[in-house]
Amino acid sequence: MTLMGFVTSTVIGVTDIGSVREHNEDAFIIAYPKTGQRLADRCRVTLPAENNSLLLAVSDGMGGARAGEVASAMTIESLITELSRLPKVLSPHSRLEAAVEAANYIVWYKQQEDKSLAGMGATLTSIFIERDWVYISEVGDSRAYIIRNGIMRQLTNDQTILQFLLDNNAITPENASTSYYKNMLLQAIGQQEYLQVACSSMRLRSGDVFLLCSDGLSGKMSKDEMHQLINESASLDIAAHRLINTAKERGGEDNITVILAQFDGQVLERSSETISDSIRVHTRFDPDIETKAQPMRKIREATYQDWLAMAVVGYYAETEQQKIALMSLGRYGDYIVFRKGDGLVFQGQRGPDTQYHYWLVSGRYRVEIELETSEHKTLAIIVPPTDMRSNYELTDDLGCNVPIKRQFFTASIAMLEQTNQRTATIWCEDNENIAIRVPMMLYQRVAEILGSRFLNAVKNS
Numbered sequence: 001m002t003l004m005g006f007v008t009s010t011v012i013g014v015t016d017i018g019s020v021r022e023h024n025e026d027a028f029i030i031a032y033p034k035t036g037q038r039l040a041d042r043c044r045v046t047l048p049a050e051n052n053s054l055l056l057a058v059s060d061g062m063g064g065a066r067a068g069e070v071a072s073a074m075t076i077e078s079l080i081t082e083l084s085r086l087p088k089v090l091s092p093h094s095r096l097e098a099a100v101e102a103a104n105y106i107v108w109y110k111q112q113e114d115k116s117l118a119g120m121g122a123t124l125t126s127i128f129i130e131r132d133w134v135y136i137s138e139v140g141d142s143r144a145y146i147i148r149n150g151i152m153r154q155l156t157n158d159q160t161i162l163q164f165l166l167d168n169n170a171i172t173p174e175n176a177s178t179s180y181y182k183n184m185l186l187q188a189i190g191q192q193e194y195l196q197v198a199c200s201s202m203r204l205r206s207g208d209v210f211l212l213c214s215d216g217l218s219g220k221m222s223k224d225e226m227h228q229l230i231n232e233s234a235s236l237d238i239a240a241h242r243l244i245n246t247a248k249e250r251g252g253e254d255n256i257t258v259i260l261a262q263f264d265g266q267v268l269e270r271s272s273e274t275i276s277d278s279i280r281v282h283t284r285f286d287p288d289i290e291t292k293a294q295p296m297r298k299i300r301e302a303t304y305q306d307w308l309a310m311a312v313v314g315y316y317a318e319t320e321q322q323k324i325a326l327m328s329l330g331r332y333g334d335y336i337v338f339r340k341g342d343g344l345v346f347q348g349q350r351g352p353d354t355q356y357h358y359w360l361v362s363g364r365y366r367v368e369i370e371l372e373t374s375e376h377k378t379l380a381i382i383v384p385p386t387d388m389r390s391n392y393e394l395t396d397d398l399g400c401n402v403p404i405k406r407q408f409f410t411a412s413i414a415m416l417e418q419t420n421q422r423t424a425t426i427w428c429e430d431n432e433n434i435a436i437r438v439p440m441m442l443y444q445r446v447a448e449i450l451g452s453r454f455l456n457a458v459k460n461s
Helices: 067-085 092-113 161-167 223-232 236-249 304-309 312-316 320-327 391-395 412-419 440-450 452-459
Strands: 006-016 026-031 042-048 053-062 124-130 133-139 143-148 151-154 198-203 209-213 256-264 280-283 298-301 334-339 343-346 356-362 365-370 376-383 404-406 423-428 432-439
Touching (some): 006 053, 026 067, 026 256, 053 067, 053 209, 053 256, 067 092, 067 124, 092 124, 092 133, 092 198, 124 143, 124 209, 143 223, 151 223, 223 236, 236 256, 304 312, 304 320, 312 452, 320 440, 356 440
Parallel strands (some): 376 404
Antiparallel strands (some): 006 042, 006 256, 124 133, 133 198, 198 280, 209 256, 298 334, 343 423, 356 432, 365 376
8 A cells, every 4th residue: 555645753862871880781773774874863854654664773782891782782783784685575574573583693603703702692672664564573671662642551571580470470560670580581682593583563653652772771760750751851852861860860770771763744644542452463482482493584696506496497498598698697686585474565566676576496475465455365375386295285284275376486566467456465384485586687688588488477477
């Protein structure tokens, strides 16, 4: 659905060493996720709703010597770097989750290389804005809150031993503030090779105010105290500094970081639903579940050997001259690994990634369209022709009575023209789905080499 109008984002980010610490191990970022460009700590940005995009993140480092500073700085830099390079056709919450996982691996691997950094880690709480949606991710105990319609609500759930005890009624809220387990994290960036990223989303509404903070603030002020102080302040800038000063007045034993952001625009509807009803949970952190290795969503440069392996060359190149011409191209697109549950979202010619074709290497892809009634309908299961599974094997665990299409390509525009629907999503249904992303200029060169048979196959994909 096309969004006509503008969204204005007003953001203030402040970090303070506190009253006791010698170093500030907190870090934060305000940035454009599409390009990786950092914005000023105080900024006001107005963007067309169709292109509205913003990243806000807070990280609280930990570790011996100054390793905490290294961990939080690496976490923030890795997050924005990875988020800006992930394919935009991948659904936003999957991109955010993938970027957090990549940041974790980078920090974890760094301390395997440099033993002086052993034990370092960091929290990471992020808000990723895309169009009129907000995506919230968390690892650790830095928090995110929202103020909407006069109500303040915590959007994250601390991943600490104390919170686990509270959730299981093993400790009373009255005893929580003095508990020995108060600051013991169950997981953190860089502390383990794999982790569980908690991720949720909600529609952005006009007037929404978000607060991100490290526990240097949330450990000193209740939610109600924060809400009252923000309401009483004449601006976000004043509110942010009052929050930090209050935490310092109450001891300031830890570093304190605050990001406050307000979003306005006529294109953003006002909501009558409760905050609880508006939240969609995509992934949760569950300490009772063992965190296992999963395929990393990744991108690398594709090679001619990748094209050979997916059988495109053998199927469409009918002469040796064509094979030689393909071999001499020198550029073969990007080899991308997706994970089960990832959604690849196409929105016609206004979509973010329609300058590419996706050539299927492996995995099952379920094509789903959104109807005018906001209901969803599965059109087909797509697999590459090299997939030797039977139709029963391909649909057995999906419960779908839909056609199986065996094809090398997914051409988003052709698919949408055939369905006349607003939005098509291709869901990845295997643990590891692999595609080659081919830029349009490269596709046109290949079309010149291979001719009409190849062109017709793409057109009908």
